[in-house]
Amino acid sequence: MTGSRRRGLATALLVAACHPGAASTPASILDEAPPEAPANMIELDGGSFTMGRDDGKRDERPAHRVTLSPFAIDETLVTVAAFRAFVDDTGHRTSAERLGFGMTAFEGMDDWQWKRVDAASWRAPWGDDPDAPRPADDEPVVMVSWVDADAYCRHYGKSLPTEAQWEYAMRAGAEGTRFPWGDDPHRPDGTLGLNYWQGRTHRADPREDGFLYVSPVRAFAPNDWGIYDPVGNVWQWVADWYGAQTYAHDAAGAIDPEGPDTGWARVARGGSWWCSANACSAYGLHARGKSRPHAPFANIGFRCVRNGASR
Numbered sequence: 001m002t003g004s005r006r007r008g009l010a011t012a013l014l015v016a017a018c019h020p021g022a023a024s025t026p027a028s029i030l031d032e033a034p035p036e037a038p039a040n041m042i043e044l045d046g047g048s049f050t051m052g053r054d055d056g057k058r059d060e061r062p063a064h065r066v067t068l069s070p071f072a073i074d075e076t077l078v079t080v081a082a083f084r085a086f087v088d089d090t091g092h093r094t095s096a097e098r099l100g101f102g103m104t105a106f107e108g109m110d111d112w113q114w115k116r117v118d119a120a121s122w123r124a125p126w127g128d129d130p131d132a133p134r135p136a137d138d139e140p141v142v143m144v145s146w147v148d149a150d151a152y153c154r155h156y157g158k159s160l161p162t163e164a165q166w167e168y169a170m171r172a173g174a175e176g177t178r179f180p181w182g183d184d185p186h187r188p189d190g191t192l193g194l195n196y197w198q199g200r201t202h203r204a205d206p207r208e209d210g211f212l213y214v215s216p217v218r219a220f221a222p223n224d225w226g227i228y229d230p231v232g233n234v235w236q237w238v239a240d241w242y243g244a245q246t247y248a249h250d251a252a253g254a255i256d257p258e259g260p261d262t263g264w265a266r267v268a269r270g271g272s273w274w275c276s277a278n279a280c281s282a283y284g285l286h287a288r289g290k291s292r293p294h295a296p297f298a299n300i301g302f303r304c305v306r307n308g309a310s311r
Contacts, residue, residue: 041072041306042169042226049168050175052247052286059244059288063176066164067255073161073169074303076217076228077140077236078152083122084137086152095145096121096296102143104298107212111202111279114297122148125298126213138216140234140301146266146293149237149302158304160239163246163267163288164257165305170230170270171285172223178284180223180230185283187221194220194232196283197276213273213298232275232283234301235268242267242290265290272299 048067052060086092096102102120104127105113117127125143126132135141144152146160153159161169174180179193187193192208195215199205205212211219215233223230240259243249250257259267267290271283282289291297 040075042075043072044070044169044225046070047168049171049173051164051167051250053176056286057288059247060286061247062251064247064251065253066168066250066257067253068164068168069256070308071161071165072306073165073227074305075222075226077234077301077303078149079137079217080122080135080139080141081137083141083144083152086155090151090155092148092151094122094143094148094296095294096143099294099296102296102298104143105202105274107202107205109202111276113202120296120298122296133213135214136216138218139214140217140229142214142234142298142301143296144301145296146237146291148296150239152302153304156304158306160237160302161305162256162258163238163240163269164254166236166238166269167285169225169227170223172225172227172230174224174285178286180285192220194229194283195273196232196271197274197279199276200278202274202276202279211273215273229270231270231285233273234270234299235272235289235297236270237300237302238267238269240267241265242288264292266293268300274299 046068048065050063051066052063054061054063101116101118103114104117104120104125119128120143122141122143124132125135150160170180172180177183179185181187181193185192185194185196195209195211197205198208218228222228241263242265243260243263246259267288269289271287275281275283
């Protein structure tokens, strides 16, 4: 899931089958008072940090200061179990279920390749073949579109994080580095700090991190603020529309930025298990992924925030 041409074509295919104005959750449900939100959120005081970099890709430039108000963010990515509870409560049908297919990748495929899989959904991200992997309750839910993620967060009186909120929380005070602990995927103790594809190509993955596809949401140590999966495992939807010039627009400094007012794609951050050094290479805190709001992939998940929190 990046801005690559091939993936863009796959995403366009998905959107063509969707009605762009289709509601994902009945309005009557969204109008009701939100139920009690799940626990396990990390409260942050807000503050200022440097977002972007001067030597990055065009949409990552320039480095600029951003100031944020207090907010709370989910400690982990939303899990399969949590999303199932949401579906049971609301009857929500995801974009993939409406489409009848999703976009999936497997070990052995070519770099940048994606496969349309009929009947793929959050319940079966790799399809309904008996030999296909089945998601565990403690893994991040995937094959959910931005629309699905937004509906989940709103149901619990929360929202998707803005791109700035996401990066501030994932960095946990680290300035300018690719990962919260530095610029190498290995942590100072020598262990891998995230789930990503270590293979030279997507033909085979040596599994140094212990996983082939997704990993449980607490499989790796959290960042310094107690937030798990700050990078890798799955891309994470954020609230913002994508804009190639967003950072340039905010170059003089921004307070609680929310990105462009409209666009064709929503931003996703952090990279995923399918990202490798030679294909995608976007795992980390710099790269800005993007995809159309209704597009479901097997390597995109999300977490939520609640604004106005304070310690």
